[in-house]
Amino acid sequence: MSNATKQPTKETLEKVQQMKKRVESTISSRINHVNQRRLRSLRMQHKLKEHDMDEAKKNEIMNQYYNEERNLLRDSRKKLSLRDFTLVKVIG
Amino acid sequence: MAYNGQPSKKKKKKKKDHYKSQKEHGNKKRMELHEYATATLGAGNMREAVRLPKGEDFNEWMAVNTVDFFNEISLLYGIITEYCTKASCPVMSAGPKYEYLWMDGVKYKKPHKCSAPEYIDLLMSWVEEQINDARIFPIEDGVPFPKNFRQIVKTILKRLFRVYGHMYHHHIQKIVQLDAEAHLNTCFKHFIYFIKEFRLVDERELAPLADTINNMLTKDA
Ligand SMILES: [Zn+2]
Numbered sequence: 558m559s560n561a562t563k564q565p566t567k568e569t570l571e572k573v574q575q576m577k578k579r580v581e582s583t584i585s586s587r588i589n590h591v592n593q594r595r596l597r598s599l600r601m602q603h604k605l606k607e608h609d610m611d612e613a614k615k616n617e618i619m620n621q622y623y624n625e626e627r628n629l630l631r632d633s634r635k636k637l638s639l640r641d642f643t644l645v646k647v648i649g
Numbered sequence: 650m651a652y653n654g655q656p657s658k659k660k661k662k663k664k665k666d667h668y669k670s671q672k673e674h675g676n677k678k679r680m681e682l683h684e685y686a687t688a689t690l691g692a693g694n695m696r697e698a699v700r701l702p703k704g705e706d707f708n709e710w711m712a713v714n715t716v717d718f719f720n721e722i723s724l725l726y727g728i729i730t731e732y733c734t735k736a737s738c739p740v741m742s743a744g745p746k747y748e749y750l751w752m753d754g755v756k757y758k759k760p761h762k763c764s765a766p767e768y769i770d771l772l773m774s775w776v777e778e779q780i781n782d783a784r785i786f787p788i789e790d791g792v793p794f795p796k797n798f799r800q801i802v803k804t805i806l807k808r809l810f811r812v813y814g815h816m817y818h819h820h821i822q823k824i825v826q827l828d829a830e831a832h833l834n835t836c837f838k839h840f841i842y843f844i845k846e847f848r849l850v851d852e853r854e855l856a857p858l859a860d861t862i863n864n865m866l867t868k869d870a
Contacts, residue, residue, distance in 0.1 A: 565827060569731050573827050576724040580832045583717055584839060588698045598703055623704030628790050630705070634713045635788045 590633075594626060695835075696869065699843040707847075708794040711802045712786050714843050719776050719805075721836040722812050726769060728827055729820045738765030743814025743857035765815055772808050779805060799849075806840075806849050813837055814857040838865060 565573075601622050605615050701710050726733075741749040741763065750760035751771050763771070779785050785801060787794060795801070816824065816833065824830050841862055844850045855862060 566731060569728060569827070572728045573829055576728050576829065577832055579724055580721055580836060583720060584695075584835060587714075587717060587839070588694055591698045591700070591702060592694075594702050619704070626702070626704065627706055627709055630709050630713050631788065631790065634716055634786070 590630075597626075598622075695838055696842050699839070699846050701847075708798050711799065711847070711849075712794070715802055715805055716780055716786075718809055718836075718840050718843070719773075719780060721839065722809055723773060725816065725824075725829070725833055725836060726773070726812055728829060729816065729823055730766070732823050733766050733769070733815075733820060735764040735766060738815070738819060741765040741768035741811070741815065742818070743811060744818040747814065747857045749811055765819070769812055769815070772812065776805050776809065803849050806844055807851075807854050809840070810844075810850055810854060810858075813840065817858055817861060834865075838869075841865065 601619065605618060701707060749768060750762050751757055751768050752760045753775050779801060785795060824833055
């Protein structure tokens with residue numbers, strides 16, 4: 558049997574299933590992140606509009622909010638990096 | 650699941666038949682790439698998803714996306730390790746015109762000619778080292794990125810692109826056979842949109858897949 562027609566091993570087929578699951582979850586979580594973040598940001602700005610306070614105070618609140626978002630992003634990366642340890646073995 | 654659509658089974662079958670007949674008529678790899686590069690997971694809002702969110706730090710955004718790209722490429726290349734061997738790929742290349750020698754300036758100070766699997770192993774290990782180095786990719790809240798972070802990310806992305814170049818040029822047939830081309834294309838699209846949005850990889854580095862990329866971008870425009 559030539560290499561081109563040889564059936565993939567069970568191991569390869571399992572890797573394909575794993576790859577699909579994880580790629581789908583990576584991509585969809587990135588898309589979800591951006592969408593939900595946009596909503597959160599809009600909600601924040603809306604809330605601030607309703608409140609009677611000066612611009613400086615509003616800016617401060619927004620900056621604090623952006624900071625929180627940044628930390629969330631960093632946390633998500635931390636988890637991702639940890640996950641890589643098992644991933645790299647897939648390559649070998 | 651956030652996907653808007655699924656790759657059509659029917660279409661895919663047609664493509665496979667088309668591929669077979671092309672193969673018999675000689676090497677028309679370029680055309681094949683165009684054919685395959687159209688199947689994706691239907692994640693149409695990817696272009697939006699790569700944009701810098703309002704108020705976000707650009708470095709933080711590059712960091713999280715770079716880790717995504719590394720993960721995606723590890724998973725994709727992982728499925729063809731059985732087929733990408735010293736014998737099948739004695740040199741690291743992306744089509745007949747582009748060959749790569751490994752050099753990282755630390756462990757390999759001179760260009761090192763090696764097989765594709767060895768090259769990709771060196772490349773992925775190198776990227777992993779960068780990503781896991783907290784001095785480059787800080788993990789504690791409030792710790793800043795190094796001043797040359799953008800330059801480091803550019804080098805990482807330039808190198809990661811070569812794995813796509815190799816997979817598309819030399820293993821697309823197998824990836825299609827494994828029914829994984831939609832996943833490959835979707836990840837590649839994620840990668841390309843990102844590097845185009847922020848101009849992180851030079852055009853000449855992208856040359857091995859220029860047609861594929863142009864085709865992908867025009868289809869989406
Ligand atoms: Zn190979």
